[in-house]
Amino acid sequence: MSKKFYITTPIYYVNDKPHIGHAYTTIAADVLARYYRQKNYRVYFVTGTDEHGAKVAQSANAAGMEPKAFCDQNSALFKETFKALNISNDYFIRTTDERHRVGVVKFLSKLHSNGDIYEGTYEGLYCVGCERFIKEKELVDGLCPDHKKAPEKVSERNYFFKLSKYLPAVRKLIEDGTIKILPHGREKEVLGLFKQDLEDFSVSRENVQWGIPLPFDEKQKTYVWVDALLNYITAIGYGDNDAFFEAWWPADVHVMARDILKFHCVYWPALLLAAGLPVPKVVYLHGFFTLDGKKMSKTLGNVIDPNDLVKKFGIDATRYLLLTQFPFGQDGDIKESLFAEKYNADLANNLGNLVSRVLNMIEKYCGGTVPKDVVSPIPLAHVGDYIELLQFDRALKELWEAVMKANQIIDEAEPWKLAKDPGKREQLETVLSQLAALLLEFAAAIEPFMPETADIIIGSLNEARITKGDPLFKRV
RNA sequence: CGCCGGGUAGAGCAGUGGCAGCUCGCGGGGCUCAUAAUCCCGAGGUCGGGGGUUCGAAUCCCCCCCCGGCAACCA
Numbered sequence: 157m158s159k160k161f162y163i164t165t166p167i168y169y170v171n172d173k174p175h176i177g178h179a180y181t182t183i184a185a186d187v188l189a190r191y192y193r194q195k196n197y198r199v200y201f202v203t204g205t206d207e208h209g210a211k212v213a214q215s216a217n218a219a220g221m222e223p224k225a226f227c228d229q230n231s232a233l234f235k236e237t238f239k240a241l242n243i244s245n246d247y248f249i250r251t252t253d254e255r256h257r258v259g260v261v262k263f264l265s266k267l268h269s270n271g272d273i274y275e276g277t278y279e280g281l282y283c284v285g286c287e288r289f290i291k292e293k294e295l296v297d298g299l300c301p302d303h304k305k306a307p308e309k310v311s312e313r314n315y316f317f318k319l320s321k322y323l324p325a326v327r328k329l330i331e332d333g334t335i336k337i338l339p340h341g342r343e344k345e346v347l348g349l350f351k352q353d354l355e356d357f358s359v360s361r362e363n364v365q366w367g368i369p370l371p372f373d374e375k376q377k378t379y380v381w382v383d384a385l386l387n388y389i390t391a392i393g394y395g396d397n398d399a400f401f402e403a404w405w406p407a408d409v410h411v412m413a414r415d416i417l418k419f420h421c422v423y424w425p426a427l428l429l430a431a432g433l434p435v436p437k438v439v440y441l442h443g444f445f446t447l448d449g450k451k452m453s454k455t456l457g458n459v460i461d462p463n464d465l466v467k468k469f470g471i472d473a474t475r476y477l478l479l480t481q482f483p484f485g486q487d488g489d490i491k492e493s494l495f496a497e498k499y500n501a502d503l504a505n506n507l508g509n510l511v512s513r514v515l516n517m518i519e520k521y522c523g524g525t526v527p528k529d530v531v532s533p534i535p536l537a538h539v540g541d542y543i544e545l546l547q548f549d550r551a552l553k554e555l556w557e558a559v560m561k562a563n564q565i566i567d568e569a570e571p572w573k574l575a576k577d578p579g580k581r582e583q584l585e586t587v588l589s590q591l592a593a594l595l596l597e598f599a600a601a602i603e604p605f606m607p608e609t610a611d612i613i614i615g616s617l618n619e620a621r622i623t624k625g626d627p628l629f630k631r632v
Numbered sequence: 633c634g635c636c637g638g639g640u641a642g643a644g645c646a647g648u649g650g651c652a653g654c655u656c657g658c659g660g661g662g663c664u665c666a667u668a669a670u671c672c673c674g675a676g677g678u679c680g681g682g683g684g685u686u687c688g689a690a691u692c693c694c695c696c697c698c699c700g701g702c703a704a705c706c707a
């Protein structure tokens with residue numbers, strides 16, 4: 157039996173349309189999923205949408221829709237976008253799914269009966285303008301800095317999770333590497349959190365309507381973050397399919413952006429321990445990016461819709477362009493204006509043109525068949541290792557070095573001259589066969605990143621009669 | 633206030649103690665199989681500023697400046 161690999165993205169909040177941040181995370185996870193499938197792992201790849209909470213209810217109201225209808229509409233947008241990006245998820249979970257509700261109820265009931273959930277009162281300062289609780293130290297002269305208004309003192313009856321009881325255990329699991337937090341710098345950040353103010357947190361909301369009712373107090377709704385985290389287990393059958401759940405849990409890797417580190421590296425393991433479940437093996441926090449040096453935001457109007465990129469550059473190019481902006485795991489800046497430049501240079505000129513030259517010469521000089529069975533002259537030794545470490549930029553760099561080297565080989569060998577000299581037939585056939593082998597090896601290695609491109613290259617070279625065909629990437 | 637990250641050629645980024653690298657762009661040359669593509673050569677950097685450690689620092693330590701993020705249900 158081959159090894160299993162369960163990989164997740166965060167579930168995305170349906171309050172917003174999909175943007176390139178969502179695309180970035182999901183493409184990265186997709187690369188891993190495809191890579192491990194290629195290695196014959198049994199892979200289960202889950203993404204989905206997070207649909208509860210006051211904010212969604214408000215947005216639905218503003219749109220004149222019922223919350224569920226609003227969620228149906230926006231969740232569908234994510235599904236469509238991921239399809240447009242050729243994301244190979246095995247399952248798409250929605251927190252409004254009935255099976256998710258069943259799992260959440262089971263989970264919370266368990267914690268409640270274990271005594272890890274207790275009733276308390278949350279007291280805080282609430283700013284109506286911000287529509288949130290703010291901390292005393294955030295206030296300027298006793299007023300909300302954004303709205304210049306005094307916050308109201310509000311107390312709310314809530315149920316709390318005994319986080320404090322599990323903190324030492326979670327910390328130990330991180331320190332001894334049972335839960336790997338990557339890249340390495342992030343582990344330090346998480347361990348730093350344990351020295352700060354980690355308190356028991358509320359798992360319910362009294363005045364939120366749009367949510368999953370608590371099994372032990374139907375008037376209260378499940379706090380949306382708890383609801384959301386549980387997707388990782390309900391998606392694989394916690395609550396309605398024990399065998400399936402046992403087969404896949406724990407997650408081999410949770411991929412996400414670094415802003416939700418605390419929820420995934422502290423709260424989530426603690427909740428799992430309380431329920432007597434294994435903890436995830438790896439949590440990978442990738443970097444944040446800015447757009448043209450500015451934070452991505454709706455008010456600045458610099459949000460990029462991944463569907464627009466796909467329309468302009470195609471699916472594989474969009475995947476490539478997003479992952480090659482900066483090292484995965486670090487922060488970086490994305491300049492949309494550079495996409496076209498990089499597309500032309502890397503994809504149209506280097507790779508696309510290489511494929512054209514090789515296919516054309518095989519068609520012209522060798523009658524459309526690869527004459528010899530030889531090995532590629534350029535090894536791709538580390539691509540797999542880099543992918544396993546989520547160093548996508550390095551993997552792609554090694555692949556592109558091979559492409560550039562291939563172009564050099566052609567210029568040095570000058571097959572067009574060899575073709576004119578019958579005495580050099582042997583050399584001609586060898587070099588073209590080597591190039592064909594190189595392209596096949598390249599295609600296999602690029603498949604996790606650019607599945608369609610890989611198929612086209614492999615398909616072209618497997619034709620009974622190879623022809624030049626259409627350009628892989630037209631210049632823009 | 634706190635916490636995290638960044639400031640390296642015109643642009644985008646690697647490099648974390650030992651002669652400063654890659655890609656794009658730019659200038660010159662070559663080739664003609666190819667998507668005005670490709671190949672070769674070249675110009676271009678006080679590695680944010682200052683101080684220190686060291687035989688030696690972009691790389692380690694201290695101070696400062698600038699940019700971004702988290703803390704706020706936008707990956």
